[in-house]
Amino acid sequence: MSRPIVIENASLFGDTVASLLIEDGVITAVSTGTLEAPADAVRIDATGLVALPGLVDLHTHLREPGREDAETIETGSRSAARGGFTAVHAMANTTPVADTAGVVEQVWSRGREVGLVDVYPVGAVTVGLGGTQLAEMGAMANSKARVRVFSDDGKCVHDPVIMRRALEYAKTFDGVISQHAQDPRLTEGAQMHEGVVSAELGLAGWPAVAEESIIARDVLLAGHVGARLNVCHLSTAGSVEIVRWAKARGIDVTAEAMPHHLLLTDESVRGYDPLFKVNPPLRTQADVDAVRAGLADGTIDIVATDHAPHPDEDKDCEWAAAAMGMIGLETAVGIVQKTMVDTGLMTWRDVAYRMSALPARIGRVEHEHGGALTEGEPAHITLIDPADPWVVEPTASASRSNNSPFGGIELPGRVVATLLRGVPTHLDPRFEGAFA
Amino acid sequence: MRHLLSTQDLSREDAILILDTSAQMAATQEREVRKLPTLRGKTVVNLFFEDSTRTRISFEAAAKRLSADVINFSAKGSSVSKGESLKDTALTLQAMGADAVVVRHWASGAADRLATSGWMHGSVLNAGDGTHQHPTQGLLDAFTMRRHLVADPAGADLAGLTVAIVGDVLHSRVARSNVYLLHTLGARVVLVAPPTLVPIGIEPWPCEVVHTLDQAIESYDIDALMMLRVQRERMGGGGAAYFPSTEEYSRLYGLDGDRMRRLPDHAIIMHPGPMNRGLEISAEAADSPRSVIVEQVANGVAVRMAALYLLLAGEEGDQ
Amino acid sequence: MTGTIMGAPDIARALTRIAHEIVERNDGAEDIVLLGIPTRGLPLAHRLADRIAHVEPSFDAENSCGALDITMYRDDLFKNPTRTIGVTSVPQGGIDGRVVVLVDDVFHTGRTIRAALDAIRDIGRPRSVQLAALVDRGHRELPIRADFVGKNIPTSRSERVDVRLEEVDGEDAVILRKGP
Numbered sequence: 001m002s003r004p005i006v007i008e009n010a011s012l013f014g015d016t017v018a019s020l021l022i023e024d025g026v027i028t029a030v031s032t033g034t035l036e037a038p039a040d041a042v043r044i045d046a047t048g049l050v051a052l053p054g055l056v057d058l059h060t061h062l063r064e065p066g067r068e069d070a071e072t073i074e075t076g077s078r079s080a081a082r083g084g085f086t087a088v089h090a091m092a093n094t095t096p097v098a099d100t101a102g103v104v105e106q107v108w109s110r111g112r113e114v115g116l117v118d119v120y121p122v123g124a125v126t127v128g129l130g131g132t133q134l135a136e137m138g139a140m141a142n143s144k145a146r147v148r149v150f151s152d153d154g155k156c157v158h159d160p161v162i163m164r165r166a167l168e169y170a171k172t173f174d175g176v177i178s179q180h181a182q183d184p185r186l187t188e189g190a191q192m193h194e195g196v197v198s199a200e201l202g203l204a205g206w207p208a209v210a211e212e213s214i215i216a217r218d219v220l221l222a223g224h225v226g227a228r229l230n231v232c233h234l235s236t237a238g239s240v241e242i243v244r245w246a247k248a249r250g251i252d253v254t255a256e257a258m259p260h261h262l263l264l265t266d267e268s269v270r271g272y273d274p275l276f277k278v279n280p281p282l283r284t285q286a287d288v289d290a291v292r293a294g295l296a297d298g299t300i301d302i303v304a305t306d307h308a309p310h311p312d313e314d315k316d317c318e319w320a321a322a323a324m325g326m327i328g329l330e331t332a333v334g335i336v337q338k339t340m341v342d343t344g345l346m347t348w349r350d351v352a353y354r355m356s357a358l359p360a361r362i363g364r365v366e367h368e369h370g371g372a373l374t375e376g377e378p379a380h381i382t383l384i385d386p387a388d389p390w391v392v393e394p395t396a397s398a399s400r401s402n403n404s405p406f407g408g409i410e411l412p413g414r415v416v417a418t419l420l421r422g423v424p425t426h427l428d429p430r431f432e433g434a435f436a
Numbered sequence: 437m438r439h440l441l442s443t444q445d446l447s448r449e450d451a452i453l454i455l456d457t458s459a460q461m462a463a464t465q466e467r468e469v470r471k472l473p474t475l476r477g478k479t480v481v482n483l484f485f486e487d488s489t490r491t492r493i494s495f496e497a498a499a500k501r502l503s504a505d506v507i508n509f510s511a512k513g514s515s516v517s518k519g520e521s522l523k524d525t526a527l528t529l530q531a532m533g534a535d536a537v538v539v540r541h542w543a544s545g546a547a548d549r550l551a552t553s554g555w556m557h558g559s560v561l562n563a564g565d566g567t568h569q570h571p572t573q574g575l576l577d578a579f580t581m582r583r584h585l586v587a588d589p590a591g592a593d594l595a596g597l598t599v600a601i602v603g604d605v606l607h608s609r610v611a612r613s614n615v616y617l618l619h620t621l622g623a624r625v626v627l628v629a630p631p632t633l634v635p636i637g638i639e640p641w642p643c644e645v646v647h648t649l650d651q652a653i654e655s656y657d658i659d660a661l662m663m664l665r666v667q668r669e670r671m672g673g674g675g676a677a678y679f680p681s682t683e684e685y686s687r688l689y690g691l692d693g694d695r696m697r698r699l700p701d702h703a704i705i706m707h708p709g710p711m712n713r714g715l716e717i718s719a720e721a722a723d724s725p726r727s728v729i730v731e732q733v734a735n736g737v738a739v740r741m742a743a744l745y746l747l748l749a750g751e752e753g754d755q
Numbered sequence: 756m757t758g759t760i761m762g763a764p765d766i767a768r769a770l771t772r773i774a775h776e777i778v779e780r781n782d783g784a785e786d787i788v789l790l791g792i793p794t795r796g797l798p799l800a801h802r803l804a805d806r807i808a809h810v811e812p813s814f815d816a817e818n819s820c821g822a823l824d825i826t827m828y829r830d831d832l833f834k835n836p837t838r839t840i841g842v843t844s845v846p847q848g849g850i851d852g853r854v855v856v857l858v859d860d861v862f863h864t865g866r867t868i869r870a871a872l873d874a875i876r877d878i879g880r881p882r883s884v885q886l887a888a889l890v891d892r893g894h895r896e897l898p899i900r901a902d903f904v905g906k907n908i909p910t911s912r913s914e915r916v917d918v919r920l921e922e923v924d925g926e927d928a929v930i931l932r933k934g935p
Binding site: 590 | 842
């Protein structure tokens with residue numbers, strides 16, 4: 001049995017100062033006054049810190065099995081814990097692809113063994129992400145891994161009939177299709193956002209319409225068959241408009257925004273540094289503003305990371321040869337604070353909703369994650385110091401990969417402790433004494 | 437100059453210095469002894485990730501006439517079959533002691549990467565990177581225009597000239613190099629292409645765009661008409677072709693004798709080569725006295741000599 | 756001694772004397788080509804040509820003068836900031852079989868002249884090459900000597916000799932300055 005923990009004087013959701021008692025992995029007491037705690041309890045002084053329910057990432061690439069040179073479930077879990085996450089959804093584009101019950105159970109049990117975050121495998125929509133034949137979604141849903149999120153992420157389910165069938169079929173087990181919206185024909189050879197910068201740099205363009213046309217089609221399909229649709233990494237102003245329209249029509253659609261799409265624009269590509277190469281690509285300032293506004297008004301439901309580790313050799317090369325994607329678990333909270341909280345667009349309570357409660361609900365893990373900070377809830381807690389600026393140093397990440405585009409950028413706050421079922425999975429050195 | 441990566445980096449003064457230096461280099465090429473001792477002891481590597489015999493021999497001639505040692509390094513590879521990485525190649529060149537690397541690459545930005553990644557210390561001269569830039573081509577075009585169209589070329593820019601560039605602007609590093617350089621030198625630039633071959637996002641470019649060659653000839657007093665090569669893979673027939681057929685392209689954008697005669701008398705005709713005779717340019721136009729296409733090749737050597745001189749002469753680290 | 760060493764009249768007299776010496780040495784002015792080394796060797800070459808024409812009316816001053824830029828032949832190209840390449844122009848008829856008189860303002864280490872000799876080799880084969888300098892300040896680093904000198908000025912290595920000419924600087928003067 002681990003010792004009880006008292007978190008003293010934390011700012012719950014950034015608006016209510018209270019202390020929490022954690023015993024046997026559960027929050028057993030919450031008090032705005034003095035809190036009766038056992039004598040042997042570990043005391044954490046959380047004055048000035050924001051306490052949120054453990055964060056849930058709906059979009060993480062852990063790379064295992066297959067690309068353990070880029071990331072493993074263990075290193076990815078550690079990185080997630082450092083970033084304040086207590087649960088991650090591991091994308092299906094591994095080798096082999098997570099398109100069978102066997103693979104998703106393997107990922108799920110390895111996540112359990114590591115024990116730093118709850119790893120929920122995402123199942124592939126189509127066999128081998130090939131886009132032509134539905135994967136055995138039922139088998140994955142009924143496996144130990146209890147898969148509820150299905151995605152061919154990295155590839156778009158572009159065939160409208162396959163997409164329709166997937167949406168319909170997933171209803172059987174209350175699943176959601178999480179679509180990587182990218183028209184493949186409109187993006188053949190695409191290297192970056194199509195616009196002023198791509199014209200000048202001579203890089204093949206990835207037009208906004210290639211994302212928007214798929215989202216438009218998919219929301220109509222989801223509405224038609226009455227199914228749940230989640231839009232992965234929404235990146236354009238037009239996509240925000242389409243999702244807003246769909247929600248107004250009552251279509252059951254949710255959407256993700258990524259930290260990099262909240263902070264960076266295609267101007268970053270000018271140096272041809274492949275660290276800025278990502279799919280969908282960095283867009284214009286107008287798109288960034290629209291995504292921020294969409295997240296603030298709830299058109300975009302959640303922030304997810306699209307943490308996409310790649311070994312150095314896949315980024316240390318010419319732009320066109322480089323892999324797409326960037327790591328992002330450890331910088332997500334800092335970027336959301338910088339772009340949404342410190343700008344007054346969101347409160348910490350909104351952050352908790354969009355990075356914990358809602359992603360847990362979309363992933364249908366709300367019985368295990370994303371709860372309130374109240375008595376009887378599992379003690380998944382993220383403590384954030386919102387006034388501890390730090391400069392991102394990619395090689396200091398717990399991820400096996402270093403491909404962060406945020407190196408050298410100062411972020412205003414950081415995650416100082418993460419508790420999974422009452423057990424610290426990440427602790428800032430300032431608290432190490434308390435647990436000694 | 438430390439590197440020559442893009443004509444966008446060149447100020448008017450830089451550009452005129454290169455053109456004036458090129459003129460002196462061109463003068464030496466009319467002598468009996470065309471070799472100069474200038475870059476004795478310097479090593480120039482021609483690093484070609486993409487076949488281009490013309491460009492390679494032009495740079496090779498330029499370097500050799502300045503007495504530099506030339507190493508030709510042909511590194512085949514594409515985005516599909518990567519072959520040796522750019523980084524390892526750069527480290528190899530660094531170990532060999534390359535003072536300058538002339539790089540031709542299929543990927544836009546490859547020259548920038550070589551110059552800024554810290555993999556090697558030598559000067560980088562971009563000899564064409566993907567669909568981005570080919571600065572010495574722009575410079576040799578500007579040099580050729582100045583020679584023919586400016587009365588007193590030494591020290592002069594191209595103010596007052598109108599240059600039309602016709603063809604596949606979207607995929608053309610030649611067009612990009614020329615648009616920025618010619619604008620910097622004071623010329624007016626008109627791009628002529630079907631909308632499918634004009635990049636989205638072209639609005640900030642310092643040029644005008646029209647969609648047929650006849651319209652360009654009617655609306656502008658063209659001093660120089662530059663025809664771009666039509667690449668085989670963009671041609672009609674396939675599902676993603678940029679125009680319906682080569683015949684239609686030729687009808688709307690090809691330079692034939694008739695269109696040539698409607699140009700002002702002094703106008704020159706240019707082409708970066710190699711030409712598709714009968715497609716973007718007819719034999720009559722290509723071989724006419726107005727054509728300076730062969731001279732462009734000769735000027736290419738002089739301009740590349742100037743670029744190598746300006747990159748390699750001077751103290752280590754001299755800007 | 757620093758300050759103005761030669762004024763305009765001194766320079767004029769020195770050039771007149773050199774012109775006479777050139778004609779005398781070569782038994783006339785036939786076949787003589789004056790190649791000025793930019794920047795200030797160039798006006799000096801023209802002035803010498805005019806004076807020679809005064810002595811030898813058959814001498815075509817206009818078509819016996821040229822410029823010889825030696826930048827690309829220097830042995831210190833990589834030890835100094837990048838130099839702009841100047842114009843090289845050889846009078847019609849070239850230099851083959853003729854007498855080339857190199858003209859420079861200050862004759863110092865001899866390295867400029869060595870470069871000039873290399874440059875000449877690439878443009879033709881003169882019968883002979885002679886050197887005229889307005890000022891010889893000594894400190895030779897190569898076994899090269901001048902044929903015609905306006906004035907010998909003993910200097911220390913740290914001093915600077917500035918030749919100023921009407922055509923370039925708006926006045927004629929030779930000034931000796933203290934080194935840095």
